[in-house]
Amino acid sequence: xxxxxxxxxxxxxxxxxxxxxxxxxxxxxxxxxxxxxxxxxxxxxxxxxxxxxxxxxxxxxxxxxxxxxxxxxxxxxxxxxxxxxxxxxxxxxxxxxxxxxxxxxxxxxxx
Amino acid sequence: xxxxxxxxxxxxxxxxxxxxxxxxxxxxxxxxxxxxxxxxxxxxxxxxxxxxxxxxxxxxxxxxxxxxxxxxxxxxxxxxxxxxxxxxxxxxxxxxxxxxxxxxxxxxxxxxxxx
Numbered sequence: 408x409x410x411x412x413x414x415x416x417x418x419x420x421x422x423x424x425x426x427x428x429x430x431x432x433x434x435x436x437x438x439x440x441x442x443x444x445x446x447x448x449x450x451x452x453x454x455x456x457x458x459x460x461x462x463x464x465x466x467x468x469x470x471x472x473x474x475x476x477x478x479x480x481x482x483x484x485x486x487x488x489x490x491x492x493x494x495x496x497x498x499x500x501x502x503x504x505x506x507x508x509x510x511x512x513x514x515x516x517x518x
Numbered sequence: 519x520x521x522x523x524x525x526x527x528x529x530x531x532x533x534x535x536x537x538x539x540x541x542x543x544x545x546x547x548x549x550x551x552x553x554x555x556x557x558x559x560x561x562x563x564x565x566x567x568x569x570x571x572x573x574x575x576x577x578x579x580x581x582x583x584x585x586x587x588x589x590x591x592x593x594x595x596x597x598x599x600x601x602x603x604x605x606x607x608x609x610x611x612x613x614x615x616x617x618x619x620x621x622x623x624x625x626x627x628x629x630x631x632x633x
Contacts (some may be wrong), residue, residue, distance in 0.1 A: 448627075500622075506564070506622065
């Protein structure tokens with residue numbers, strides 16, 4: 408079946424450091440891929456998405472490229488801020504219209 | 519656009535009582551709504567899918583008699599936790615999807631604490 412694997416957290420970085428959160432997936436067909444962010448005590452907010460191979464999603468300085476050959480959708484940001492501290496979820500959406508979420512990666516950015 | 523609200527944002531109830539959580543799509547018609555449960559520091563687990571005007575489809579292992587879902591209109595779905603127990607304490611998140619669209623929009627979540 409479909410699945411999403413994210414790197415274990417927590418990830419602790421200093422402000423302005425480079426961020427990579429790895430995400431790989433297993434799916435039949437051609438899923439859409441998403442990154443969601445969850446701030447403390449809140450629901451999920453869509454950060455970015457990509458709907459087909461080689462698409463790059465980007466938003467607020469974050470980027471992720473849909474790599475079909477490596478079945479990956481790694482999240483990157485060149486310079487993190489304290490306000491980026493949150494939990495990040497990688498997810499895929501298949502033809503069943505059901506999201507499959509990764510386990511989430513907690514990011515903590517220190518000033 | 520595409521805003522989903524939940525009410526209440528947090529609720530405390532006594533063991534044995536029932537509590538209702540509302541999920542509303544504010545600026546679109548949600549033909550399908552989803553209910554998720556999230557345990558502390560864990561991912562979201564899909565509990566059930568509801569289509570407007572029909573019975574909800576529950577995921578394996580979710581007790582349909584305990585978690586009653588009603589999707590009576592295109593903008594409102596409710597989740598009722600019946601005879602709540604402390605192990606039902608969790609963060610419940612809903613999402614909504616328009617007809618002919620694959621993307622879901624998530625609500626802010628409801629934190630339930632059963633004492």
